[in-house]
Amino acid sequence: MTVREPQRNNVVSQSLAQIGACGLFLLTLLAAIPRSFRYARETIRQLWFVGAMSLTIIMVCGLFVGMVLMLQLYHVLSIFGGTSASGMVVALSVYRELGPVVTALLFAGRAGTSITAEIGLMRATDQIDAMEMMAVDPIAYVATPRFLAGLIAMPLLCCVFCAMAIFGGHLVGVTWLGIDNGTFWSNMTAQVDVHTDIVNGVLLKSLAFGAVVSLIAVFQGFTTPPTSEGVAYATTRTVVASSIAILALDFVLTAFLM
Amino acid sequence: MTEPVRTTLDDPALVRVRGLTTVLNGKTIFDALDMDIPRGKITAIMGPSGTGKTTLLKHITGQMRADAGSIHVNGDNVAELSREQLYKLREGIGYLFQNSALLTDFDVFENVAFPLRQHTRLPEVLIRNLVLLKLQAVGLRGAAQLMPNELSGGMARRVALARAIVFDPMLILYDEPFVGLDPVALNQVLKLIRTLNQTLGITSVLVAHELEAIKQVADHVFLIANGKVVAQGDPKTIASDGSPWTRQFFGGEADGPVPFQYPAGDYAEALGFAGAAK
Numbered sequence: 001m002t003v004r005e006p007q008r009n010n011v012v013s014q015s016l017a018q019i020g021a022c023g024l025f026l027l028t029l030l031a032a033i034p035r036s037f038r039y040a041r042e043t044i045r046q047l048w049f050v051g052a053m054s055l056t057i058i059m060v061c062g063l064f065v066g067m068v069l070m071l072q073l074y075h076v077l078s079i080f081g082g083t084s085a086s087g088m089v090v091a092l093s094v095y096r097e098l099g100p101v102v103t104a105l106l107f108a109g110r111a112g113t114s115i116t117a118e119i120g121l122m123r124a125t126d127q128i129d130a131m132e133m134m135a136v137d138p139i140a141y142v143a144t145p146r147f148l149a150g151l152i153a154m155p156l157l158c159c160v161f162c163a164m165a166i167f168g169g170h171l172v173g174v175t176w177l178g179i180d181n182g183t184f185w186s187n188m189t190a191q192v193d194v195h196t197d198i199v200n201g202v203l204l205k206s207l208a209f210g211a212v213v214s215l216i217a218v219f220q221g222f223t224t225p226p227t228s229e230g231v232a233y234a235t236t237r238t239v240v241a242s243s244i245a246i247l248a249l250d251f252v253l254t255a256f257l258m
Numbered sequence: 259m260t261e262p263v264r265t266t267l268d269d270p271a272l273v274r275v276r277g278l279t280t281v282l283n284g285k286t287i288f289d290a291l292d293m294d295i296p297r298g299k300i301t302a303i304m305g306p307s308g309t310g311k312t313t314l315l316k317h318i319t320g321q322m323r324a325d326a327g328s329i330h331v332n333g334d335n336v337a338e339l340s341r342e343q344l345y346k347l348r349e350g351i352g353y354l355f356q357n358s359a360l361l362t363d364f365d366v367f368e369n370v371a372f373p374l375r376q377h378t379r380l381p382e383v384l385i386r387n388l389v390l391l392k393l394q395a396v397g398l399r400g401a402a403q404l405m406p407n408e409l410s411g412g413m414a415r416r417v418a419l420a421r422a423i424v425f426d427p428m429l430i431l432y433d434e435p436f437v438g439l440d441p442v443a444l445n446q447v448l449k450l451i452r453t454l455n456q457t458l459g460i461t462s463v464l465v466a467h468e469l470e471a472i473k474q475v476a477d478h479v480f481l482i483a484n485g486k487v488v489a490q491g492d493p494k495t496i497a498s499d500g501s502p503w504t505r506q507f508f509g510g511e512a513d514g515p516v517p518f519q520y521p522a523g524d525y526a527e528a529l530g531f532a533g534a535a536k
Contacts, residue, residue, distance in 0.1 A: 126359035133319060133353040134373045134421075135345035141376075 036144035043145040050111035051153030062161035066168025087184035088191045090169035095197040099162040104209035108242035112217035116238040119221025120231035147214045154210025200257040272297040272461045277327035289485030300462040302472045305482035306516045311465040352422030352430035358414040360406040367402040392420040412443030432464045
């Protein structure tokens with residue numbers, strides 16, 4: 001007679017169980033950080049992989065987000081004769097919301113999925129067990145460096161995204177639509193507050209999003225069933241769970257930081 | 259239990275299993291299993307598929323905890339070791355995985371060097387020489403720069419073997435080392451296992467199904483079935499001990515005590531004929 005696990009027959013209890021397990025996994029990750037310092041080279045390797053290798057998509061997307069934002073704002077603000085404020089509005093939108101959120105969503109799609117798939121395949125091919133057998137802690141060697149790399153890379157990528165978006169807005173607004181260059185920059189510098197918009201908006205949010213996306217990606221990789229189907233589902237779950245977590249966390253952070 | 263369990267350095271048994279009981283998903287894998295694996299010998303563990311041979315290896319290495327009983331490896335009760343102590347013990351154990359489990363990001367050289375880089379601060383020259391020594395021992399010094407996806411199954415297994423012996427372990431566990439090997443590669447692996455055992459004095463435990471290969475290399479065989487050791491002894495004579503288990507397993511007979519069907523409910527009932535049968 002087979003003893004089965006209690007059936008979790010609804011989405012809510014399954015999700016709660018996943019969140020609980022993910023929380024415990026976070027504690028394990030944090031406890032392994034001191035041990036992972038000896039694998040600094042692996043952290044740098046992962047930083048290159050999730051950070052530097054994501055630069056192209058972040059830069060291109062940042063550029064187009066800035067361009068389209070300026071295009072839309074110009075047409076709306078021109079109704080009220082306020083096109084001179086469009087540079088400032090682009091900057092505030094990008095720093096406060098679009099920069100951290102879109103960067104995190106792109107990061108989840110580009111780096112999060114690859115982290116999950118890589119760890120999942122390592123599990124499926126016994127590489128994680130092999131490390132255990134070689135007395136190498138896979139949490140400290142595999143999980144923590146990827147988590148830390150995501151944590152460090154996200155704010156940097158977000159800064160690059162914001163810079164490219166401002167550049168895109170300038171390109172469309174000043175070069176194409178003829179907004180005065182001095183007005184564009186002076187309105188922006190006058191209205192953007194370093195603490196509220198840059199520190200709270202760009203850095204703090206992207207740091208939180210980086211932690212959440214990296215945690216979900218690593219957790220899904222480590223807990224995936226070691227099958228090809230399991231890895232495929234885990235990769236999908238990383239994107240879905242990360243996207244929901246990013247948007248929900250964005251609301252909470254905005255509510256507290258405004 | 260009257261017999262002392264603890265093994266010591268002068269104990270002829272390197273691994274001592276006592277009363278091992280494991281239940282997985284409601285199925286009893288081991289039922290008070292007792293086993294002594296002799297030091298410095300090659301021991302084969304055989305048995306029908308699903309009898310828990312790989313699970314036994316996982317118990318020995320502390321990857322899996324048993325429900326009851328104890329396993330002592332070189333005097334240490336595996337279940338009572340802390341994480342650090344367990345890792346220390348594992349540094350003295352080589353494990354050859356069924357699918358080699360090479361790290362796919364690294365080439366052959368770095369795979370073999372991996373344990374050395376993680377646990378020692380040896381100079382690069384010494385690491386290089388040690389790795390080349392081990393690769394030479396398995397005949398793959400020339401393949402040092404190849405990536406794991408460029409290796410055949412037999413080559414990958416030999417690289418994994420080189421990695422497993424890089425610390426000159428006291429115990430090496432081979433999980434199905436002959437599966438999928440052509441006769442040439444199989445004989446090469448057999449020769450390697452025997453050579454390593456004789457030259458380094460390593461205690462070897464083989465989980466395998468190939469009786470002819472086991473006869474060539476093993477000093478002692480355990481046949482596991484129904485959660486217990488049903489036969490043990492010399493590989494050349496164990497097949498003729500007369501028990502129904504050995505007769506069926508080594509004779510490859512379809513009928514016998516080894517069940518063909520996985521445990522299931524009533525067949526007629528499953529087909530919906532229960533009422534008709536009554």
